[in-house]
Amino acid sequence: MSKTAEISPIALVQDSNGSVREIVADDPYAIGYISMGLVDSRVKAVSVDGVAPTRENIKNHEYKLVRRFLLVARELRPGPCRDFVNFVLSAKGQSLLESEGLVGVED
Amino acid sequence: MKKELFIERVLLFLALSSIGALVTITVFIFWEGIPLIASAGLKNFLLSSHWAPTRGHFGILAMIISSVFVTLGALILGVLLGLACAITLAEFAPERVKILLKPTLELLAGIPSVVYGFLGVVWLVPLIRDYLGGPGLSLLAGSVILGIMILPTVISISIDALSAVPDLYRDGSIALGATNWQTVHRVVLPAASSGIIPAIILGMGRAIGETMAVIMVAGNALKIPTSVLDPVRTLTANIALELGYASGRHREALFATGIVLFVIIMILNLTASAITRRR
Amino acid sequence: MRLDPRLSQTIMKALLWTLTGLTLFILIFIIVNISIKGLPQVTPEFLLEDPQDMGRAGGIFSTIVATAYVTLLAILLASPLGVGSAIYLTEYTREGWITRIIRFGAECLAGVPSIILGLFGFVLFVMTLGFGWSILSGGLTLAIMVLPIIIRTSEEAIKAVPQDYRLVCYSLGLSKWQTITRIVLPSALPGISTGIMLSVGRSLGETAVLLFTAGAALRTPASLFDSGRTMAVHFYILAREGISMPNAYGTAAILMISILLINIVAYGLMQRVMKRYS
Numbered sequence A: 001m002s003k004t005a006e007i008s009p010i011a012l013v014q015d016s017n018g019s020v021r022e023i024v025a026d027d028p029y030a031i032g033y034i035s036m037g038l039v040d041s042r043v044k045a046v047s048v049d050g051v052a053p054t055r056e057n058i059k060n061h062e063y064k065l066v067r068r069f070l071l072v073a074r075e076l077r078p079g080p081c082r083d084f085v086n087f088v089l090s091a092k093g094q095s096l097l098e099s100e101g102l103v104g105v106e107d
Numbered sequence B: 001m002k003k004e005l006f007i008e009r010v011l012l013f014l015a016l017s018s019i020g021a022l023v024t025i026t027v028f029i030f031w032e033g034i035p036l037i038a039s040a041g042l043k044n045f046l047l048s049s050h051w052a053p054t055r056g057h058f059g060i061l062a063m064i065i066s067s068v069f070v071t072l073g074a075l076i077l078g079v080l081l082g083l084a085c086a087i088t089l090a091e092f093a094p095e096r097v098k099i100l101l102k103p104t105l106e107l108l109a110g111i112p113s114v115v116y117g118f119l120g121v122v123w124l125v126p127l128i129r130d131y132l133g134g135p136g137l138s139l140l141a142g143s144v145i146l147g148i149m150i151l152p153t154v155i156s157i158s159i160d161a162l163s164a165v166p167d168l169y170r171d172g173s174i175a176l177g178a179t180n181w182q183t184v185h186r187v188v189l190p191a192a193s194s195g196i197i198p199a200i201i202l203g204m205g206r207a208i209g210e211t212m213a214v215i216m217v218a219g220n221a222l223k224i225p226t227s228v229l230d231p232v233r234t235l236t237a238n239i240a241l242e243l244g245y246a247s248g249r250h251r252e253a254l255f256a257t258g259i260v261l262f263v264i265i266m267i268l269n270l271t272a273s274a275i276t277r278r279r
Numbered sequence C: 001m002r003l004d005p006r007l008s009q010t011i012m013k014a015l016l017w018t019l020t021g022l023t024l025f026i027l028i029f030i031i032v033n034i035s036i037k038g039l040p041q042v043t044p045e046f047l048l049e050d051p052q053d054m055g056r057a058g059g060i061f062s063t064i065v066a067t068a069y070v071t072l073l074a075i076l077l078a079s080p081l082g083v084g085s086a087i088y089l090t091e092y093t094r095e096g097w098i099t100r101i102i103r104f105g106a107e108c109l110a111g112v113p114s115i116i117l118g119l120f121g122f123v124l125f126v127m128t129l130g131f132g133w134s135i136l137s138g139g140l141t142l143a144i145m146v147l148p149i150i151i152r153t154s155e156e157a158i159k160a161v162p163q164d165y166r167l168v169c170y171s172l173g174l175s176k177w178q179t180i181t182r183i184v185l186p187s188a189l190p191g192i193s194t195g196i197m198l199s200v201g202r203s204l205g206e207t208a209v210l211l212f213t214a215g216a217a218l219r220t221p222a223s224l225f226d227s228g229r230t231m232a233v234h235f236y237i238l239a240r241e242g243i244s245m246p247n248a249y250g251t252a253a254i255l256m257i258s259i260l261l262i263n264i265v266a267y268g269l270m271q272r273v274m275k276r277y278s
Helices: A017-026 A055-059 A080-089 A091-099 B002-040 B042-047 B061-092 B095-110 B113-131 B139-164 B167-175 B180-209 B212-217 B235-243 B249-278 C005-041 C044-048 C061-092 C097-111 C114-128 C135-160 C163-171 C176-205 C208-213 C231-240 C245-277
Strands: none
Touching (some): A017 B113, A017 C231, B002 B042, B002 C135, B002 C176, B061 B095, B061 B180, B061 B249, B095 B139, B095 C176, B095 C245, B113 B212, B113 C005, B113 C245, B139 B212, B167 B180, B180 B249, B212 B235, B235 B249, B235 C114, B249 C097, B249 C114, C044 C061, C061 C097, C061 C135, C061 C176, C097 C135, C114 C135, C114 C208, C135 C208, C163 C176, C176 C231, C208 C231
């Protein structure tokens, strides 16, 4: 796929991950892309290039369709902002993320 | 005396608030959107169907067409069913039914649009997908849901308009030997048309301006629809879907879309008012 | 070939009744569906508990609070403006170009679609004025949305007060403003309240406007500048993302009941007004 390819005009668009999952779950002919944390028993996460989207395959960079979450702020001064970032990166924060089905940051 | 004058001034100031709000809204929307139309070119903006805002393509033709078709479909359904309902209830039904109906219509008019949209996703979309084809999320689904949404308004106003026609007209027509139905469609309806037509135009305005329900059932695909089963994106859906994360020219483009929508709806509403005033 | 009029009448009547039946079926189906799936969810716990686990569990208390705040703010702002406008239009001017412009403004305002209001509220209150996604931004935008409703109903209510009342007051030496505040407004109060109730009903169902001005934070808003999620927005998110169908239906049922009750009260008030003056 070239870098200048655009999204197909016949692709359905929704305004959240959750609704994409709902549509794919209801429509036997649908395929979409959502966050791994939202995959449940009603939809199947398919393999890409023969690699299944498991936690291991993501951590060892085998599965290619990966995007990092970005925490953005205007500036990272000490205070609630920085505390929040530290919390997310802490062990407790990471385990919370993993329990929601997301893949944490390796150190 | 002075106090009275002061109060009058204050009230005038308050009274101008509605105009003030309207003017402010218009100014802001235009202020934010015109730069984009200027730089992209009005013809390009309105007549190109290529919408790729992150790459500098700002054509909203597909959405204009989709909005128009969805609204037309909604009108066909809403006016057909609504008028039929109104005629039956105003002319052919017993008084008891009418009394039962008014509160039901009030209730339905109050149901939030997102609930209509949701029920559409749960019940209508699978029906379309399984029996008619396509993804189910479609122009058809949008029209049907919007049509249902404007039903209570169309029915209410039409019943009022029909009831306002004096019985004299009906009695005269029957006395001349016409059947009930002939009376209705040749005498009563034309007489009530000046009340029904604004209702239709208002319904049109409501349908074009509806956002949430359409996002839920219409599919939001970018191409110009070639069949009623195609997924479509209306002007309103375009704004709502992308406003949350648009910036720079992209955001300006959404405001420009808003300008187009605003202009269309203002024209519709002014037409409705003009017709009402002429009664 | 002319169809016998009685035959065409029979055909048309059959057609009309069928279409009417279909329409009523659809409309009743909607009400029944929400009631059946949603009413069982409406328990005191549901109403008093906050949403848990991002809405997957728990109740809708914080959304009820947010809805109340936003609606209250909108009414508080729009009522003085609306009633004041109505008073000016009926008591202080005759029909002329000023009244026509004001009415034109109110009519046009009433026709502005909700997404445009949301857009406006977003750019003015959330961004330019820096209020952020907040009860304040939401309430201000909602106030603009309901202003035309209050103007229209208040005007009708004030006009319905018999002129005799005013003449008696003047003949007793009361000033115009005294007449208005002591006699006209109290008499028009039921009608004005109808307008306010209708505005509340309208606000409850509004989603597009609030999504872009008040945001969707789940926590109970503690100040005007906090973001908050109204019930309609909560329903939208729950239902769309499949977070919790039972909770979604429960929220919808509550909305439906609230709006129904409000409309009943509003129309009850209107009946009282009409009875008083006929």
